[in-house]
Amino acid sequence: MKTSWRSASLVASAAAVLALTTACGQESGTSSVGSQNVGATAAAGGYGGVGSGVGTGTSPSADASAPAIGQGNLGAQSTSAGKLQVSANAELGDVLTDATGLTLYRFDEDTAEPPKSNCNGDCATAWPPVPADDASAGAGIDKALLGEVTRADGSKQLTIAGWPAYRYAKDTKAGDLTGQGVGGKWYALAPTGKKASVASRPGLSTRNDPDLGEIVVDKNGMTVYRFAKDKAWPEPVSNCTGACLEKWPVVAPVSANDTKGVQKKGLMSFTRSDGVKQQTVNCSPIYTFAADKQPGDTNGQGVGGTWYAVRPNGEMVGISDK
Numbered sequence: 242m243k244t245s246w247r248s249a250s251l252v253a254s255a256a257a258v259l260a261l262t263t264a265c266g267q268e269s270g271t272s273s274v275g276s277q278n279v280g281a282t283a284a285a286g287g288y289g290g291v292g293s294g295v296g297t298g299t300s301p302s303a304d305a306s307a308p309a310i311g312q313g314n315l316g317a318q319s320t321s322a323g324k325l326q327v328s329a330n331a332e333l334g335d336v337l338t339d340a341t342g343l344t345l346y347r348f349d350e351d352t353a354e355p356p357k358s359n360c361n362g363d364c365a366t367a368w369p370p371v372p373a374d375d376a377s378a379g380a381g382i383d384k385a386l387l388g389e390v391t392r393a394d395g396s397k398q399l400t401i402a403g404w405p406a407y408r409y410a411k412d413t414k415a416g417d418l419t420g421q422g423v424g425g426k427w428y429a430l431a432p433t434g435k436k437a438s439v440a441s442r443p444g445l446s447t448r449n450d451p452d453l454g455e456i457v458v459d460k461n462g463m464t465v466y467r468f469a470k471d472k473a474w475p476e477p478v479s480n481c482t483g484a485c486l487e488k489w490p491v492v493a494p495v496s497a498n499d500t501k502g503v504q505k506k507g508l509m510s511f512t513r514s515d516g517v518k519q520q521t522v523n524c525s526p527i528y529t530f531a532a533d534k535q536p537g538d539t540n541g542q543g544v545g546g547t548w549y550a551v552r553p554n555g556e557m558v559g560i561s562d563k
């Protein structure tokens with residue numbers, strides 16, 4: 242894996258200008274390209290601190306950040322990143338992890354253009370750099386954003402959209418986010434290289450569900466569904482009306498440029514019979530499920546034999562798969 246930050250930037254820019262192929266003779270979203278958060282400057286504080294949960298962190302003396310010998314997760318010191326994954330978090334949106342599920346972080350005192358790590362010595366003990374050698378992109382991650390930077394000691398560190406990636410030695414298991422906000426300078430990485438936040442998640446994207454495989458999710462990470470009684474051709478028609486919509490809220494229109502991993506053909510909005518605009522995937526109306534309470538829930542799958550999660554190409558999970 243040798244993609245440079247310059248190559249990643251060129252590929253990402255080219256992808257952003259791809260035109261949306263409109264189907265079904267209906268409307269399509271307007272394009273807009275989000276800006277990259279590059280070289281952000283954080284509040285004063287050391288490189289460490291004791292993490293106290295999502296969105297929080299303190300900034301005590303630097304010595305307090307380095308774990309004692311034998312403390313922390315040995316996995317954080319691993320020399321292997323493996324296939325990177327995307328983990329849905331209710332407060333932070335999509336969070337980037339290594340193959341074992343350990344959260345990856347970025348440091349505000351680093352730079353992305355050009356990539357440079359400013360975490361060395363004791364800092365690199367508390368925040369082990371992620372090696373670049375065997376890192377690869379899993380589902381929902383643009384491999385063009387993966388790169389590497391040569392550290393002061395000559396080793397190669399993984400970068401995401403130019404930002405050097407780290408683990409946190411005090412994360413003890415998959416899904417831990419104890420490094421979030423530490424010292425006002427350390428933040429979990431989103432798959433785009435930005436700081437993880439709900440705002441950084443695309444309007445529509447995909448995730449790998451352990452039971453259902455790759456499925457579409459909305460901007461909050463909630464599973465998206467199709468209704469088998471709806472129609473897609475020759476134009477979208479929703480047959481979920483009245484009380485049905487209380488259980489199955491429609492997904493509002495999403496810009497084509499505000500999606501990731503979802504088929505662009507037939508990605509459009511339409512006006513329902515009640516005058517509300519609704520998003521489609523491959524011209525099929527899409528919804529969320531009120532009984533899904535947090536990202537990762539798939540309680541709507543198979544309900545009534547008519548509701549199914551959606552593949553990136555618009556097919557219904559469990560129906561089209563047969």
